[in-house]
Amino acid sequence: MPIFIDRRLNPKDKSLGNRQRFLRRAREDLKRSVRDHVRTGRIADVDREHAVPMPRKGINEPTFGNDKETGRRQHILPGNRTFSPGDLIAKPGGGGGYGSAPGTTASEDDFRFVLSREEVLDLFFEDLELPDLVKLNLKQILSFKPRRAGFSASGAPTNINVGRTMRNSHGRRIALRRPKEAELDAIAQQIAELEAKPASAAVSESIAALREAFERLERRRRRIAYVDPVDIRFNRFDPQPVPNASAVMFCLMDVSGSMGEREKDLAKRFFVLLHLFLTRRYERTEVVFIRHTHEAKEVDEHTFFYHTESGGTVVSTALEEMHRIIEERYPVAEWNIYAAQASDGDNFATDSERCIELLDRKLMRLCQYFAYVEIIDERESHIFGSTENGTSLWRAYNAVDGKWPNFQMRRIAAPADIYPVFRELFARQPDLRKSA
């Protein structure tokens, strides 16, 4: 008789530690593929699991091994039908030696493995240099709160609802006619009284009858419990998502020729981060893409990032378009409105005034938050670092910045500069939740 052990219920993911070590090892490669994924995929897709190709670097396990291209060897093969000793067989073109190394032929490109959502986000956050607390917040899935939702017949003992349970028990006792304590007491009393009398045949007969009745009631009491499992009711709790309304996120971007690949990539990360934040805070998030040259248009995500258009730059058109869309589709009472604008700062000279006016009079009153990033060349970053002067749009927005606390602006030259734009946003979380 062997020993049997059922291991099926043992904790799974025994090799999770190995997986983490492997991912850390291949970090650079994986980061690159996540970056590509962010660049090519949709904004909302970042927040999901993602299949990546097997990394190439850093995961070799070298050993002293024989070089297949040198020396003399023999292959022993089964199934000879036509060969005689001395026959010559031409070697196949691409690296012969069949039968010697099975399994190495499958090309490694086919190997893609799935990174979990958390792992993708971890890699995405790495460049952005987010503070840990923020990372944690962003990784958290919608928070739930247990809310009372009636009663149920099953549950944990701590949740027993005593009132309900006793009411059920009472009803059942009445329905099944469970003898009451008083009835038993009355009979016992009668018996006692009869026993006190002098003994006679009639008395002992009625004592016997009473005793029998007493026992019957006693039995019945035992059979019908005072509190039966069927009486018990538990408080039921339903996980309810923390009440939060919907949010809409406006992505505004200048797509005139001056915005190159690098600028767009940075802009996209900026949008992704805001989107991540919004999906965590709000149950429903919509994204509206508005791109502009000298005129603005609402477009789908792909067009937004990948189609270039030539033309001048009139920023106010985008703001007007945004205003129009808000009026049309997103009543402020129902939607939290966030806006993120990315630009290289060029604007038609006289237009900046109009932008200030639009923001000041209309949009800032509607928006929860308006973030503006100006994407600059890395070489310029130290020149413009913190100076007030800059492009015309920058100077114009500076005025708005001073006036509205929910307006943020920043120059960014590298991914790590993006987060500070949102610092305010992430810091104000508790208030936001209340206002939502």
Added chain:
Amino acid sequence: MVSQARKSELLFSGSDWNFAKLSRVYDEIEALGLEELRLDIYPVQMEVISSEQMLDAYSSVGMPLMYRHWSFGKRFLYDELLYRKGARGLAYELVINSNPCIVYLMEENTMALQALVTAHAALGHNHFFKNNHLFRQWTDAGGILSYLDFAKSYIARCEERHGLAAVEAILDSAHALMEQGVFRYHRPPRLSSEQQREGLRERLEYEERSFNDLWRTLPPPQESGETKTGIDEDAAERKKSLHLPEENLLYFLEKNSLILEPWQREIVRIVRVIAQYFYPQRQTQVMNEGCATFVHYTLMNTLFDRGRISEGAMLEILRNHSNVVFQPAYDDPRFSGINPYALGLDMMQDIQRISTAPTAEDRDWFPDIAGRGDWRDTLLDAWANHRDESFIRQYLSPALIRKWRLFVLADGADEPHYEVASIHNERGYAKIRSALAQSYDIGASRPDIQVVDVDLLGDRHLRLQHTVKDGVMLEGESRDATLRHVRNLWGYDVSLAAIDGGTGAMLSERWTKEL
């Protein structure tokens, strides 16, 4: 009536399994195995696992416990991918050479498969582990699990104390030398440090006691001509004290490296012990699988003949059996080398045939076993005393070579053609047999790399030597990378010289300085 009587004899019916059935089947199979095949086994511990856990076990080289390392994570991803894509099924079982012998059963198996697996692993492999001389000599079945437990917690503690990166660096380097981390010819010295110190002290004491100043006054021994200069003598002395040449690089580094800290030494040692533990398994693939397959095939058929297994179950068993022993020909797209299950089973059945119904040719080739009648003895003896290489050299018969239609291709790297060297004819039998045996000789097919010298008093330069056989050199890129790992463990310069085994000529030399 008859059918009812038969039915009651059945060990199980239906495809669902439960623990009662498993236990009944095991008891029956064990009794049959001991009586019918005279097997001798460790007690068995059967563990039921899910497919996910099977994948976990795969990635930790089949052991139930293993320390953590990224390479296992990588292997897991590969295995999982292949499995998810359906490119590869999972094994029905996994068996561990331990005492008690641990057999993993997959929960998805049907009852018929569980019976098959029980016979295969719990009896076949188990018997082989317990009786084969390689396993008896080189592995410690009773202690391996507790050793792995120690290794796992030790390495986890090191990670805590010294950081993941430091531990990983040592493990990487040690893993690179795993193949060079086994003793192939002699057992590792078993002296505990206690005994070693004791021995050293005794020797010193003896020298003190027998000290005689007179010896100092003797004239130095006459140098007979040009034989030995002082330097040569030093070198010889040094080599002797370090037990050079040494083929076990990990052992040498563990004992003699000047830069390793005690915990690093211990990690190197753990890797070396595990490499040594697996070494016999790699030398006995054909025999081990052959033995298990032969046992399950014989036992299942006997059970069926006695009416203990239904026809339906037997059909399922046979289908799985023939999948396992399927051997496509060399030009079949499914061909991926010689199937050890098929070769092992065929050879063992061939031995059975030779013992009971030999032909004249068999009598010629195997005079000592042909017609002896008792094939059990012959097989038990072969299982106990051979490894793949010697087993094939001893028992591969011409009849089997004809059946498999084996042929040998000679492959010179600088020639445009393969040449058919031998086929299954009178002239070829012996050559095919020896070539096949040779290809299973791990000692011959792995590169032979040894520590030959080290200058401990000078620049501490470690010399390795690769003895080149048949002109087969080392693969350049991974050789350089591995040399870097050797240097990590040694701490000073390392060089690897390739010496031709036949002529003794130096073919190339690689220094870590140049890398």
